[in-house]
Amino acid sequence: MPLTKAEIARLRSLQEKKHREALGLFVVEGEKVVGELLAAGFPFVELYATEAWTGRASRPDEPGFKLITPAEMARLSHYPTPSSVFAVGKIARTPLAAGALDRGLTLALDGIQDPGNVGTLLRLADWFAFDRVLLSPDSADLFSQKVINASMGSFARVTVHTAPLAEALAGVTAPVLGCDLKGEDVHTLKPLRDAVVVIGSEGRGITEAVRPHVTYYVTIPKYGGAESLNAATAAAIVCDNLRRIAK
Amino acid sequence: MPLTKAEIARLRSLQEKKHREALGLFVVEGEKVVGELLAAGFPFVELYATEAWTGRASRPDEPGFKLITPAEMARLSHYPTPSSVFAVGKIARTPLAAGALDRGLTLALDGIQDPGNVGTLLRLADWFAFDRVLLSPDSADLFSQKVINASMGSFARVTVHTAPLAEALAGVTAPVLGCDLKGEDVHTLKPLRDAVVVIGSEGRGITEAVRPHVTYYVTIPKYGGAESLNAATAAAIVCDNLRRIAK
Numbered sequence A, B: 001m002p003l004t005k006a007e008i009a010r011l012r013s014l015q016e017k018k019h020r021e022a023l024g025l026f027v028v029e030g031e032k033v034v035g036e037l038l039a040a041g042f043p044f045v046e047l048y049a050t051e052a053w054t055g056r057a058s059r060p061d062e063p064g065f066k067l068i069t070p071a072e073m074a075r076l077s078h079y080p081t082p083s084s085v086f087a088v089g090k091i092a093r094t095p096l097a098a099g100a101l102d103r104g105l106t107l108a109l110d111g112i113q114d115p116g117n118v119g120t121l122l123r124l125a126d127w128f129a130f131d132r133v134l135l136s137p138d139s140a141d142l143f144s145q146k147v148i149n150a151s152m153g154s155f156a157r158v159t160v161h162t163a164p165l166a167e168a169l170a171g172v173t174a175p176v177l178g179c180d181l182k183g184e185d186v187h188t189l190k191p192l193r194d195a196v197v198v199i200g201s202e203g204r205g206i207t208e209a210v211r212p213h214v215t216y217y218v219t220i221p222k223y224g225g226a227e228s229l230n231a232a233t234a235a236a237i238v239c240d241n242l243r244r245i246a247k
Helices: A005-013 A017-023 A033-037 A070-076 A113-127 A145-151 A165-169 A231-246 B005-013 B017-023 B029-037 B069-077 B114-126 B145-151 B165-169 B231-246
Strands: A026-028 A047-050 A065-067 A084-089 A105-110 A131-135 A158-163 A176-185 A195-200 A216-219 B025-031 B048-049 B063-067 B086-089 B105-111 B132-135 B161-162 B177-184 B195-200 B216-219
Touching: A005 A070, A017 A026, A017 A165, A017 B195, A026 A033, A026 A145, A047 A070, A065 A216, A105 A113, A105 A165, A105 A231, A105 B005, A113 A131, A113 A145, A113 A231, A113 B231, A158 A216, A176 A231, A176 B216, A195 A231, A195 B025, A231 B114, A231 B195, B005 B017, B005 B069, B005 B177, B017 B025, B025 B145, B029 B086, B029 B145, B105 B114, B105 B165, B105 B231, B114 B145, B114 B231, B165 B195, B195 B231
Parallel strands: A047 A065, A105 A131, A105 A195, A131 A158, A176 A195, A176 A216, B048 B063, B105 B132, B105 B195, B132 B161, B177 B195, B177 B216
Antiparallel strands: A026 A084, A047 A084, B025 B086, B048 B086
C-alpha cells in the first residue's frame, strides 16, 4: 500500500525539533547510520526501505518494516539525494537519578551547539567508557540527524541525560573538572575513579551558572600559536589523560 | 565606484576550487575569520567591506581596501546571509625542501576529506607547535573557506605543504608514526624530537601506498564500545602524548 500524504507529511516533519518533540519521534536516514544503530541494537519503531537497501531487506515481515518505492523515498527524505533507508525511533529520555553523578565518569556538555561536535563527544564518551553524558538544554539537540550521524553509532550505546547543568551539579560529591584555558596541567591529574568533566562551548567557555560547581579547572599545555582547541579535541585529550592515570 | 559585473563574477567564482587554482586566489568571508587572519598577520590582497565592518574600516586608504554597499556584498557573497567583509588572498604554496621532514614534528594528513577536520587538525598542529603539516592532494582543499574557518586563524600560522605522502615520506630518516586501531599503546611512546605523525581518513585509514613508509603504528587504548575515534580527536590525543613525553 502506498504511503498516504498524511504519513509522508508526518515523517517529513520530523526534521524539525518541535515536531520531533510533539510526536516523541526522531528519524535517521542512510545505510551507514541506520546500519550502525541496528548493529548497536537500537530498537527502531518504523523502518522504510527501498529494494536497494541491503541491511535487513530480507526480513520484510518485521514489525514496523515497510518496503517503499524510490519515488516514495524521494518524498519522505530530508536530503536532496535520498538514501535507501529511513528509520524512525522513539525519543526516550533517561531521568537523572539523585546521586547518579557521584559515581563513575560523566562528560558534561555546557552549551555545545555544533551538532558535529556533540556527536563526536558522544563517540569519545563511548570510546573511553564514560558512564554517562550530561547535555545542557542549550546544546545541539541529541535527536537531530547531524548529532546521531557524527556519533557513528555511539548514540545507541551511551547514556545521555539532558538537564540544566547548574542544577544537576549542585551537591555532587565527585570532583567536577572544568576544562578551561587556565587551570591545573592535565598531565598532572591525580587518579580519579569518579569525576564529572565539564566541556564548555568554544565561544564562551564554561557558563557563569556552572562555574560555582566546578571543583577545579584543568588545562592542556599549549606550545604554539592557536588561541584554543576545538571542544571535542580538548575533551579527547582530557579523557585520555583521565583514563591513562586510572590504569 | 561600484563593482563591475565582471569583478563580481570573478570574486564569486572563487568559491570553486578550479577557479581558485586558475586565478591563484582564495576568499574568506565573515568578521570572525577575517579578523583572525588579520590578527595573525595574513596579507590579504583585496578586502571588500561594508560600513558595518568594524575590523579595519577606519583605514580605507589601505591598498586593496574597497568600501562597498550591502547590496554589492549580497551579490559577492557565497552565503545566503552575507557578512560585512569579504577578503581575497593569494594562494601561496610552500615547496617541501629535501630532508625537511627529517627534522622537527610533522603532522601528515592522508586523505582527510572533511574540511572541518582538516581545519581542526591545522589548529591542533598550531597549538602543539608542530613544524609543518603535510597534506595529501586528496584531502580537503586547504584554500576552501570551510577549512580556513575551522582552523580559527591557524591557517595563517602553520606551514602547510601539499604533496603525495608516499613520495614525500620516501627516505625520511625521522620515525614515521601511523595512527591506527592496532599498534603500540600511545601511552608508552618514547620521547621523540623528530617525528612524522600520519593520520588516515576515518573511512579507510592509512592508505596502502603510505603504509610501507610507516616506521611503527600507535594506537589509543579503548575502554568502551565505539569502533573508532574521529580523525581530529585521535590526532589530538597522539599530539598531546608526544608533547607530554618531550617535556
